[in-house]
Amino acid sequence: MNNTFQLDGEEIPFTPGQTIMQAATAHGSYIPHLCWHPDFSVHGSCKLCTVKVNGRFGSSCTMEAQPGMEVENRTAELDDKRRTLLQMLFVEGNHFCPSCEKSGDCKLQATAYELKMMSPHFDMFYPDRPVDASHPDILLDFNRCIMCGLCVAASREADGKNIFAMGGRGLLGRRVHVSSESGKLADTDFAATDRAASICPVGVILSKRRGFVVPIGRRTYDLAPISAQVTEKAP
Amino acid sequence: MSDTDMIDAVLDRHHHDGTRLMQILRETQEQLGWLSPATLTHIAKAIAWPRAQVEGTADFYSFFHTRPLGRYRVLWSDNITDRMLGNTDLLEAMCKKLWLEPGRVSEDGLVSVDVTSCTGMCDQGPAVLVNCRAITRMTPARVGEMVGLIRSETPLAEWPAEWFAVDDNIRRKDILLAHDLVPGQALAAALERGAEKMLAEIKAARLRGRGGAGFATGLKWEACRSAAGHGAGAAHYVVCNADEGEPGTFKDRVLLTSYAGLVFEGMSIAGLVVGAKKGLLYLRGEYRYLLEPLESALAVRRDAKLLGKNILGTDFEFDIEIHLGAGAYICGEESALIESLEGKPGRPRIRPPFPVTHGYLDQPTTVNNVETLAASCLIAAHGSDWYAQHGTEKSTGSKILSVSGDCERPGIYEYPYGVAVRQVLEDCGASDCQAVQISGPSGMCAAEAEFDRKIAFEDIPTAGAFMVFDETRDMFEVARNFAHFFAHESCGFCTPCRVGTTLVRNLMDKIARNHGSPYDIDELFKLHRLMQGASHCGLGNTACNPIFDTLNKFRPAYEHRLMSLDYEPAFDLDAALSQARQMTGRDDAAAHLKNGAEA
Secondary structure, X not given: OOOEEEEOOEEEEOOOXXXXXXXXXXXXXXXXXXXXXOOOOOOOOOOOOEEEEOOXXXXXXXXEOOOOOEXXXXXXXXXXXXXXXXXXXXXXXXXXXXXXXXXXXXXXXXHHHHOOXXXXXXXXXXXXXXXXOOOOOEEEEHHHXXXXXXXXXXXXXXXXXXXXXEEOOHHHHOEEEEOOOOOOHHHOOOOOOOHHHHOOOOOOEEEOOOOXXXXXXXXXXXXXXXXHOOOOOOO | OOHHHHHHHHHHHOOOOHHHHHHHHHHHHHHHOOOOHHHHHHHHHHHOOOHHHXXXXXXXXXXXXXXXXXXXEEEEEOOHHHHHOOHHHHHHHHHHHHOOOOOOEOOOOOEEEEXXXXXXXXXXXXXXXXXOEEEOOOOHHHHHHHHHHHHOOOOHHHOOHHHHOOOOOEEEOOOOOOOOOOOOHHHHHHHHHOHHHHHHHHHHOOOEOOOOOOOEHHHHHHHHHHXXXXXXXXXXXEEEEEOOOOXXXXXXXXXXXXXXXXXXXXXXHHHHHHOOOEEEEEEOHHHHHHHHHHHHHHHHHHHOXXXXXXXXXXXXXXXXXXXXXXXXXXXXXHHHHHHHHXXXXXXXXXXXXXXXXXXXXXOOEEEEEHHHHHHHHHHHHHXXXXXXXXXXXXXXXXXXXXXXXXXXXXXXXXXXXOOEHHHHHHHHOOOOEEEEEEOOOOOEEEEHHHOXXXXXXXXXXXOOEEEEEEOOOOHHHHHHHHHHHHHHHOOOOOHHHHHXXXXXXXXXXXXXXXXOOHHHHHHHHHHHHHHHHHOOOHHHHHOOHHHHHHHHHOHHHHHOOOOOOOOOOOOOXXXXXXXXXXXXXXXXHHHOOOOOOOO
């Protein structure tokens, strides 16, 4: 049998060992996702990339492609589940798009537009989350954190620094720890040139003094929807 | 000794080994009361781990405190069975006497009082943990006395010894609890047979995992045995899962109290079969009081040449180490348990690969339930033919049930597989029984119409919990208690479970406040459908089971709380069960809601 599988009826080639997500991305097909990044090891936490394989649900970022698989992706059922997951992510944090520097470049926002999420649906949790402005070049605003773990992976795998780690438990406990006794980024050797400084899919890790360098309306996902920008060299 | 010297002594004892972080943190906290930022920095440096990672482990587990919680930390077990025994009033009385709010530390830093998930004392509750030591049978009088002892800062060692007494309450013995093996007998038989024949015997006995999932033990051991170790630390490991966290389950507590030798012997047999030299017993933090007795039992076995090198005069080498957990239900999931054994937060791994090929320290590992390992001794000693005579065709042997709730004789009941629910209810003295929650919150809620069903893998599989509710109990409140449990125990890794369990809890609280509507019931079903398919592990997948079950079987308990019923839900419950009907090959009248369970 050929090394291909069906993604919503479209034939997708893969090399053995590739996940469904890797193969789809290489082919230019969009499977919604937030915590997956082509350059880093798989986290598998956001569950936006949940697909249905031969009738069973699974994460496309962790599931290896197999010849002849029939994968459902952008079906009404799955997009409905994804919309609910997005709503969950919006209400568990404090997301105010109009005042967020990341607006237009934010994957959470772009995915919500893609999936036509019209309201947060659930009651907001309004958690009490800290802002860390201690670092001279970088601002951390954990209000927007979606627990994707990409900063942890980038700092460990690309920067070799281990500045961040996921900790805590449950909805209110789960958080990103900064590796210093004070918990402040200024007390680590984090640098604005670190890969981790530019990896955040939402607006937690921001460079200081760079507000509105690109005006609203000309940002990444203002120009084209996220589904039309599938590339293995994700930003 | 200064704090630093004390921490260094702990670190030395554990060879500055980061994979032993759980034990390092626990022992440090036992002496210092909490884990301060400076303590964590010191430990991180000593084990050469990133500090954030050490902090990540420390604040994952309920029993590690990264802020001071008082010199006396009282945690009330908050399972539904503790509730039924009146723990809420007792907790309130205690807080009143101490001028405390639950969850807050007293101004003088003396004491805090809070709730915790089921501590496994359901047959002798209401139970508390004081500085991680178990106390059973709380009464108003005991609350008063305890407040006095706390106020006078009396050390725990001087508290009345009978408070710490934990009874076995064994009510019915079958082949396992009534065994007549002497120490070493089963292991000698296994050694005589050799690893391959012993494995064949386990397979022929058709032994299946007692932790609930019922995976074939022989297949698991075989997969582990045939997997190659990796790299410099190539080895095989046996892990005994004694993280008995499913609310209502306490049979492993009794096995480890009075049958520890059998459990250790089962681990040794597993070690022989899979080719392991080391076994790890992961003991839940709630059973901290069992650590010293278990260590002594290990020492006795080493002296008797049943552990260590040249076991029973052969060249078989095997030893066992005990790791304590620190209050996290999720660690009962085998890959989360392994993460915890390695000093990390208990987050279930992405699978595959499975632990049998990539487990503890990335090496082939078999993780088995306490009861499964004990049962393997019977097969070693008596053979598979004898063993398979007990139980049913698909469920051989016996099952230990932990019976609690509304019955005259709560405790431990061992039956051959295939026993009817009704039989257990009769034996434990349950009259006017409305429902039984079998296998805990993640299991199933059986109503009267199902009492003739059998405890067996082919009918009602169970990890052992058997919580009885009589006609006076409000099944909505039972489900709400379980919703709170899952929200508290969700590890927070994946979106659907992290947010979903809390949304479910909030919806249940809303209905409890008489603010619910049929819309909220629909929302519960919607969340159930999402979490069941999309969650990372079994916790999220099963978290809505108790709600789904009680909504199907005890819907009036919900409906009488709703503000209005004048709205027909779009969701068709009966249609939603079509898949379940298909899977079980049933389409008779009783398999449909209108004619069956709901009537």
